[in-house]
Amino acid sequence: MDTIADANWVDHGAAVIHPFGEHIAYFTLFAIPLLTITLTKTASIVAFAGYVTYIDVMNNMGHCNFELIPKIAFSIFPPLKYLMYTPSYHSLHHTQFRTNYSLFMPFYDYVYGTLDKSTDTLYEKSLEQKDESPNVVYLTHLMTPESIYHMRLGFASLASKPYTSPKWYLRMLWPVTIWSMIVTWIYGKTLVVERNVFKKLIVQTWTVPKYKIQYFMEWQREAINDLIMEAIIEADGKGAKVLTLGLLNQGEELNRNGELFIKRNPKLKVKLVDGTSLAVAVVLNSIPKGTTEVVFRGNLNKVAYCLALALCHKGIKVAISRSDDYQKLKLELDSTHGHTNMTLTRTCSQKVWLVGDGLSKEEELKASKGTVIIPYSRFPPNNVNKYCFYQTTPAMLTPKHLENVDSCENWLPRRVMSAWRIAGILHGLEGWNVNECGNEMFNVETIWQASLQHGFTPLTLPNH
Numbered sequence: 001m002d003t004i005a006d007a008n009w010v011d012h013g014a015a016v017i018h019p020f021g022e023h024i025a026y027f028t029l030f031a032i033p034l035l036t037i038t039l040t041k042t043a044s045i046v047a048f049a050g051y052v053t054y055i056d057v058m059n060n061m062g063h064c065n066f067e068l069i070p071k072i073a074f075s076i077f078p079p080l081k082y083l084m085y086t087p088s089y090h091s092l093h094h095t096q097f098r099t100n101y102s103l104f105m106p107f108y109d110y111v112y113g114t115l116d117k118s119t120d121t122l123y124e125k126s127l128e129q130k131d132e133s134p135n136v137v138y139l140t141h142l143m144t145p146e147s148i149y150h151m152r153l154g155f156a157s158l159a160s161k162p163y164t165s166p167k168w169y170l171r172m173l174w175p176v177t178i179w180s181m182i183v184t185w186i187y188g189k190t191l192v193v194e195r196n197v198f199k200k201l202i203v204q205t206w207t208v209p210k211y212k213i214q215y216f217m218e219w220q221r222e223a224i225n226d227l228i229m230e231a232i233i234e235a236d237g238k239g240a241k242v243l244t245l246g247l248l249n250q251g252e253e254l255n256r257n258g259e260l261f262i263k264r265n266p267k268l269k270v271k272l273v274d275g276t277s278l279a280v281a282v283v284l285n286s287i288p289k290g291t292t293e294v295v296f297r298g299n300l301n302k303v304a305y306c307l308a309l310a311l312c313h314k315g316i317k318v319a320i321s322r323s324d325d326y327q328k329l330k331l332e333l334d335s336t337h338g339h340t341n342m343t344l345t346r347t348c349s350q351k352v353w354l355v356g357d358g359l360s361k362e363e364e365l366k367a368s369k370g371t372v373i374i375p376y377s378r379f380p381p382n383n384v385n386k387y388c389f390y391q392t393t394p395a396m397l398t399p400k401h402l403e404n405v406d407s408c409e410n411w412l413p414r415r416v417m418s419a420w421r422i423a424g425i426l427h428g429l430e431g432w433n434v435n436e437c438g439n440e441m442f443n444v445e446t447i448w449q450a451s452l453q454h455g456f457t458p459l460t461l462p463n464h
């Protein structure tokens with residue numbers, strides 16, 4: 001957070017005097033009341049804390065560049081107009097320089113006639129501004145209660161770096177964390193957490209107010225599906241073309257990869273995309289050239305089934321480590337494909353591992369030296385075997401013209417976006433106007449070519 005002097009140092013200072021002089025001047029001015037009560041021996045902790053908190057809150061509020069004081073505050077208590085400034089009020093000081101000098105109390109500008117004439121109209125206009133309608137919505141969810149600090153709305157310093165492990169010092173913020181959990185629970189609606197612009201496409205990220213752990217609780221399923229349905233209807237109402245079901249919002253058990261929502265609401269205009277095709281394309285293209293055999297480990301999902309099919313098609317040997325998955329997949333492949341080169345395996349000698357969720361650390365440690373581990377899941381594996389090359393979860397580097405990318409997508413590096421999220425953007429850019437959910441899947445080659453054409457680039461280096 002800015003201190004009083006800091007925020008002013010940045011914007012008032014530059015044009016008037018030396019920034020450091022500005023810093024000293026502000027510090028001195030704001031210290032006068034504190035010094036006075038100290039010297040007159042009338043100081044108290046409450047007075048100190050109250051005063052510092054008040055000026056800090058008011059200063060940050062006034063510089064937030066977003067009008068947030070509701071009209072009702074001034075209609076309930078009209079003299080407030082003279083006692084408290086607003087962000088739009090102070091913005092005129094920065095644009096006009098010779099008006100609205102007062103920090104916090106506009107009273108003096110009224111008295112000395114330095115009030116900007118457009119103060120009231122700007123205030124009204126700023127409040128009226130409507131939320132822009134998105135073309136593409138990426139629907140995600142919260143990770144842990146503490147993950148809120150890693151979002152754009154949390155700490156910019158944390159949001160700008162990939163999420164690795166929880167930061168110990170965030171524990172100290174537990175009162176805020178608990179407060180945010182209560183607000184999340186009471187508010188109970190999806191929130192806009194990021195806004196990007198891709199050429200002319202307006203892309204927003206919305207988050208379902210549920211934590212990762214809740215997606216694994218059966219009794220939460222209905223509530224989660226209701227929230228997703230509400231978000232879809234809202235996106236539809238705002239005229240969005242595509243809504244991408246991100247992370248666990250597209251669970252097979254939760255809603256059959258989104259099929260449930262289309263069945264419940266067949267009149268939807270917005271198209272639902274789970275992004276499987278691009279995730280498959282990214283994994284296929286990150287398998288080292290010349291590979292003749294791969295093994296699937298961890299839980300199989302829609303991406304894994306499609307990958308196995310595509311690999312068999314290419315003549316690459318596919319080994320499956322779990323017998324029930326093997327039976328299920330073989331049945332499916334036999335019916336669509338005739339012959340397959342798929343085997344059930346007990347060994348860990350394969351040099352390319354395709355891994356899903358639910359892979360244990362022990363299993364991961366069995367991989368031999370130099371094994372390339374490629375996740376097809378939405379969450380990364382444990383990354384415990386230091387003799388292996390780990391790749392990131394399916395993702396690509398975004399082109400430069402994608403605007404407002406100032407936070408990392410979970411564990412992914414800067415400006416890298418998950419394949420699922422990109423898929424939605426591509427559907428929007430190309431105007432494909434089809435659903436990709438349930439058992440439906442978009443053409444893998446077509447979406448891969450589209451991603452390259454629009455400037456997304458594959459990540460080449462193993463991430464370890």
Ligand SMILES: [Zn+2]
Pocket residue numbers: 007008011012063090094
């Ligand atoms: Zn200012």
